[in-house]
Amino acid sequence: MVDRIILRVTRYRPESDTEPMTQEHEIPLRKDWSVLDGLNHIKDHLDGTLSYRWSCRMGVCGSCGMTVNGEPKLTCATFLGDYAPGPVRVEPLSNFPVVRDLVVDIGDFMRKLPRVKPWLIRSEQEPPAVGEYPQLPAEREEYEQFSMCINCMLCYAACPVYALDQEFLGPAAIALAQRYNLDSRDQGASERMDVLSEADGIWACTFVGECSAVCPKDVDPAGAIQRYKFTAAMDSLKALLLPRGAR
């Protein structure tokens, strides 16, 4: 006798549905199964028309973010057993337009990402032949945490500011800007300042901290934003108080 659990999955087909509906499936509850394994069971054996994204099933590609029982989660790293006896509600991520079923449109993030210049900026680009730019382990540690972002969008789904104001750059994009700002090899912090200091940049954040709470990779976007606010405030203060040459 196999244990079973009920999955309540949001369905939405834009060609035929005016609004989302919920579909219920009873599936086997296996000890090792993630929520994603449950969805795959539905797709392979019960209803081939269910659409959702997934790929690596090891928590690193960032494809399979969904809302599980009200919380944004990577479904490949969230286990059915933790929700027993169920039922488990699986919905698309909040704060994004729904394309279909559990698939959301993350185009907004993809357009914002280049605006924060998430690449290493040097005043001069040396050829590889000059060798590596030295970096002490402690210097690497300064930005390491912020380099762990997998762009899974859970932080945008959790962010109350983004929910109200879609112009807000958002947690992951700001954390990635900080990832380069804090990299000892980077010389581009001033180029990133304009976009980060805009009204829809860091100052829009009200420091609710939901982004850091839901991050599956322990990136602390809220911390990145707070830290950058301090930097930006100091910079504007310096600009006010000090003569140009001393800044």
Next chain:
Amino acid sequence: MTLSHDVLIVGGGGAGLRAAIAVVEDDPRLTVAIVSKVYPMRSHTVSAEGGAAAVIRPDDSLDEHAYDTISGGDWLCAQDAVEVFVKEAPEELLRLEHWGCPWSREPDGRVAVRPFGGMKRMRTWFAADKTGFHLLHTLFQTSLRYERIARYDEWYVTKLLVDDGRVAGVVAVELMSGRIEAITAKAVILCTGGCGQIYPFTTNAAIKTGDGMGLAYRAGAPLKDMEFVQYHPTGLPFTGILITEAARAEGGWLINKDGYRYLQDYDLGTPSPTPVLRSMELGPRDRLSQAFVKEVEKGRTVDTPYGPIVHLDLRHLRETVIDARLPFVRELCRSYENIDPVRELIPVRPVVHYMMGGVHTDIYGATPLEGLFAAGEVACVSINGANRLGSNSLPELLVFGARAGVAAASFASGAQDLAIRPAVRAQVEDERRRLERDLLQRDGGKEPISAIREEMRATMEEGAGIYRSGSSLAKAADRLRVLQERFRSVRLEDRSRTFNTELLAALELSFMLDVAETIVHCALLREESRGAHQRVDFPARDDHRFLANSLVYRDADGSRRVEYPPVTITRWPPGERVYGR
């Protein structure tokens, strides 16, 4: 038909992104685009863990890296390609460093290196144990600075267009809208990765379905050395999640049910408390996976609901070492096995990991089909021969991604504008009809996609696994023929144009079946044992007959033809593979 670029890259992983950057840097006049079935940062490069090999230390040499690679590949590598590869790998890894890749560091700030399987020197650069993740995100984020790199994210290429023996572009479906378009190009670079999903138990992501191999093969380009499938010795049971070779490089031991370091029984050296290069746990992957099968046969493995396993023991490494050098291993073990490797043994078994074979290319990434290039796992240059060494695949996709980018740019800038001739227009219309009428509006199909897929996977594991035989392969070939037939009446229920992942799954399955047939066919014809291809009925390497690459062609009538050009040998004549002595 309005979508058109000089160079079109299929696949947005490490090789594709590197190729795109090479094109824009090489020729500012060219237009370039990446079309990928997932957003680039979702590509499977993201899952690579252990590291990237390139000579950087004064005690190392290019010749030693070349020799390790060639002996590791059981002398099936193209030695001219290996020489190019080892020479250009350091420059490519340094370039990644200059682009911001967070390589792990020595206390003095230099890039750190670690040992790796089959390598006689420490030359594997790493970013903790998330090297592929960091490499991919560094490449993706760097690519964003080039506005000239256009992207078709979440578009799926279903066909290569060929005009009079020359590639003219692709047909692709935009997943979001379902629209089907031709995208024309003077040169196309395939960077779609491997096909681990053909097997039931694999480290490969769900997207690794051999699309690029299938596209090239159907367009008439030959696939090379398809019979060589790498089993990585340490995957987690059930999920197949990879536990990186770096775990052994940092000092992990493989032990059987008696706690015995069994590799000592398989001509891989004698146990020592600390890792010894090219010995025991740092032997090559093919030999370690084969040793596991022998342990099963001797009854010395542990039985679990997911089959026999052995254990990887990291307990004697300190928690500080595990957290600093193998944090992802600890995270994965906790999430997916509910164990902590600091205190507990990790259950592992061999798992399909990498295709040595792929689309045949020269050292510039060019295939024999004019205008078609390939790089990364989808391609076979070949630097990997009959068995790839761990940490050679990441530098490979950089070196040959860049080379293919430059070669495609040069080809495209010299090529005349392609007028879209009626023959190509007809191909586009045929393909549109196939997708729209034969698949999307199909009625009365009865074969579930998942049933055919599961049977294909079981067939491959049983017939073309770590050990094969003439009879197991012949049986697999028969079963695949039946599955191809059943696929003709595959059942599709989803009529929607919007993000139709059922249509995608059917198209992927069709590519996988074609690729699976080439693997089985080439394995049946290669009557010898070499590297990852072990025939129980032909247990020895046969340089007299098979010091040759296999090139499998699909002829116009759908039949297969295999040719055996000799392996390119430059400076390292075939010899014995020696490990641990």
